[in-house]
Amino acid sequence: MKSIVRIVSSARQLTPLYIGIIIGAVVTTATTLLTPFLIAQATQTVVDMTTGSREPAIMPLVWLAVILLGLMLANSVVTNITGYMGDQMSSRIRAILSHNYFHKLLRLPQRYYDSELTGTIISRLNRSITSISDFLQVFANGFFTTMLTVVVVLFVAAWHSPWLALLLIVIYPTFVYLTALTSRKWQVWERKKNQHYDIAGGRFAEVVGQLRVVKSFTTERTELDHFDQHYTDAVSLTKTQSRFWHAMDVARRGALDVVFFGVYLIIFVATAQGRFSIGSMVLLIQLIQIAKAPVTSMSYYVDTMQRAVTGSNEYFQVMDEADEPHNPLEAADVKAIEWVDRDPIVSYQDVSFGYDEDRLVLDGIDLDVHRGERIAFVGESGGGKTTLVNLLLGLYAPTSGTITVRGRSVTELPTRALRQQIGVVFQDATLFSGTVRDNLLYGDPNADEEALREAARRANALDFIERLPDGFDTEIGERGVKLSGGQKQRISVARAMLKDAPILVLDEATSALDTKAERQVQAGLEELMVGRTSLIIAHRLSTISAVDRIVTLINGRIDEVGSPAELAQTNGIYAQLLALQASDSAAGRKILRRFGIIQ
Numbered sequence: 369m370k371s372i373v374r375i376v377s378s379a380r381q382l383t384p385l386y387i388g389i390i391i392g393a394v395v396t397t398a399t400t401l402l403t404p405f406l407i408a409q410a411t412q413t414v415v416d417m418t419t420g421s422r423e424p425a426i427m428p429l430v431w432l433a434v435i436l437l438g439l440m441l442a443n444s445v446v447t448n449i450t451g452y453m454g455d456q457m458s459s460r461i462r463a464i465l466s467h468n469y470f471h472k473l474l475r476l477p478q479r480y481y482d483s484e485l486t487g488t489i490i491s492r493l494n495r496s497i498t499s500i501s502d503f504l505q506v507f508a509n510g511f512f513t514t515m516l517t518v519v520v521v522l523f524v525a526a527w528h529s530p531w532l533a534l535l536l537i538v539i540y541p542t543f544v545y546l547t548a549l550t551s552r553k554w555q556v557w558e559r560k561k562n563q564h565y566d567i568a569g570g571r572f573a574e575v576v577g578q579l580r581v582v583k584s585f586t587t588e589r590t591e592l593d594h595f596d597q598h599y600t601d602a603v604s605l606t607k608t609q610s611r612f613w614h615a616m617d618v619a620r621r622g623a624l625d626v627v628f629f630g631v632y633l634i635i636f637v638a639t640a641q642g643r644f645s646i647g648s649m650v651l652l653i654q655l656i657q658i659a660k661a662p663v664t665s666m667s668y669y670v671d672t673m674q675r676a677v678t679g680s681n682e683y684f685q686v687m688d689e690a691d692e693p694h695n696p697l698e699a700a701d702v703k704a705i706e707w708v709d710r711d712p713i714v715s716y717q718d719v720s721f722g723y724d725e726d727r728l729v730l731d732g733i734d735l736d737v738h739r740g741e742r743i744a745f746v747g748e749s750g751g752g753k754t755t756l757v758n759l760l761l762g763l764y765a766p767t768s769g770t771i772t773v774r775g776r777s778v779t780e781l782p783t784r785a786l787r788q789q790i791g792v793v794f795q796d797a798t799l800f801s802g803t804v805r806d807n808l809l810y811g812d813p814n815a816d817e818e819a820l821r822e823a824a825r826r827a828n829a830l831d832f833i834e835r836l837p838d839g840f841d842t843e844i845g846e847r848g849v850k851l852s853g854g855q856k857q858r859i860s861v862a863r864a865m866l867k868d869a870p871i872l873v874l875d876e877a878t879s880a881l882d883t884k885a886e887r888q889v890q891a892g893l894e895e896l897m898v899g900r901t902s903l904i905i906a907h908r909l910s911t912i913s914a915v916d917r918i919v920t921l922i923n924g925r926i927d928e929v930g931s932p933a934e935l936a937q938t939n940g941i942y943a944q945l946l947a948l949q950a951s952d953s954a955a956g957r958k959i960l961r962r963f964g965i966i967q
């Protein structure tokens with residue numbers, strides 16, 4: 369319940385709508401509640417006229433009918449105005465909650481995503497937000513109406529008979545108590561069901577995103593079976609959950625029916641004994657009918673509320689995760705940062721790091737990268753090359769030691785300012801759906817047509833872009849599926865070119881390309897590296913033969929640092945890999961593969 373209060377207060381700007389809906393609901397209820405009084409009045413008038421205790425006349429009855437019409441019309445209008453406000457509230461609350469959730473996800477550290485599936489994150493968002501907005505709408509429309517109805521019915525009942533009122537007073541809390549008793553158990557099942565939906569949803573998104581892999585391994589059936597299993601489990605949990613809920617509901621309503629039996633009995637007997645007039649009887653019966661509605665719809669309220677409680681708990685579980693140390697959405701005043709532009713531009717000082725507490729991936733790394741230098745990392749696959757770069761980008765903080773960029777510690781720099789200094793070309797050219805232009809503008813949203821063309825030209829991409837059906841405006845599909853590997857890479861090189869950062873990280877992708885495509889991408893990369901400091905994660909010995917220095921890593925430690933010519937002579941990893949590449953033996957290829965040098 370606390371979490372629902374948190375949700376409502378996090379959307380405080382909707383207060384006028386909340387109030388409008390409450391007022392609307394109260395007016396609607398008032399018009400509904402006045403109707404029985406008028407009908408009772410009309411009934412009594414007719415009875416009095418037919419029994420001769422009043423002069424027969426049409427006009428009083430016409431007036432009563434006209435007032436009834438007025439009430440009904442008012443009811444229709446106000447109901448619809450309230451409905452309109454309810455729609456507004458629910459869509460705005462959806463917008464606010466979704467914004468906050470996405471905003472939060474963009475601020476969460478990389479570590480959070482290491483153990484979460486994208487599909488799970490999405491299905492959790494949809495479920496929690498739908499349940500919360502549904503509840504708020506039901507609550508705003510229903511709660512105050514119910515309270516008002518209950519109060520009016522109790523007063524009118526007490527006016528006629530204290531026993532009647534007493535019976536009714538017992539009903540409401542008993543019903544709420546019985547419902548709450550079953551609710552806790554219901555929620556446990558609901559959480560379990562949601563876990564199944566989340567796992568299935570997570571896998572679903574992963575499979576759809578990598579359908580080529582699934583098709584090539586012909587695992588469609590297995591994937592579908594796993595998916596179905598989660599839904600089958602959820603269905604069987606629902607059976608138990610729903611059977612329990614409805615059995616309890618029968619018990620609750622049964623108890624209620626007994627009480628109403630008593631209420632009706634009192635009314636009938638009292639009227640027969642002449643203690644209530646016919647008009648009073650008609651009034652009371654109608655009011656009891658109205659009073660019954662909130663009690664029976666209470667199950668629905670509680671049901672919606674339960675979903676909202678579970679949903680909002682899940683929502684806040686994400687919202688309460690710790691952010692990245694520096695909010696990457698904060699517009700950092702890059703100009704205000706005092707960079708120390710002396711050599712080295714990047715420095716690792718005794719840096720150690722492990723993703724898990726008990727295993728170091730990097731151990732005591734000391735390395736200075738000089739301005740304008742090209743430096744390549746060579747090491748066994750899983751040896752920590754990407755991790756070195758992850759730390760540089762501030763995606764993870766070193767366990768110990770310091771990394772500086774332009775003289776400033778990475779962990780102390782605003783994330784935005786740090787990442788604006790570093791351009792990255794990822795191994796799997798990570799493009800987005802949309803046009804070629806959209807993807808290039810990702811590097812610099814303000815780039816003009818000329819700048820786009822120039823970057824594309826230098827990245828060796830202009831020719832093929834111009835041959836695309838709509839040139840720069842060609843849609844490239846999800847993650848760029850409509851382009852070849854080499855084309856995607858060249859666009860991602862052009863994108864990095866437009867970002868124009870002084871430091872470059874190249875996670876070499878050329879190993880996945882054929883020789884021609886590799887040459888084209890390599891030419892683009894050469895252009896990109898001009899005038900920048902480049903850190904290259906090497907997957908090809910040929911492409912790193914021209915770097916300034918090579919760093920070899922063994923077991924998370926630096927083994928050797930030197931120029932390609934120097935290292936070719938030392939009999940270290942690099943020299944051995946060169947020799948293996950020349951020999952072309954099967955054993956040699958295996959080792960090269962281990963070093964990620966060949967596929």
Ligand SMILES: Nc1ncnc2c1ncn2[C@@H]1O[C@H](COP(=O)(O)OP(=O)(O)OP(=O)(O)O)[C@@H](O)[C@H]1O
Nearest residue numbers: 482723729747748749750751752753754755756964
């Ligand atoms: N997000 C992560 N969570 C836990 N462990 C990780 C994570 N990323 C990498 N590792 C582990 O850290 C080690 C170093 O990984 P890293 O990606 O830095 O290697 P690499 O040298 O870049 O490998 P490759 O050349 O194959 O890309 C590996 O043992 C890997 O299993």
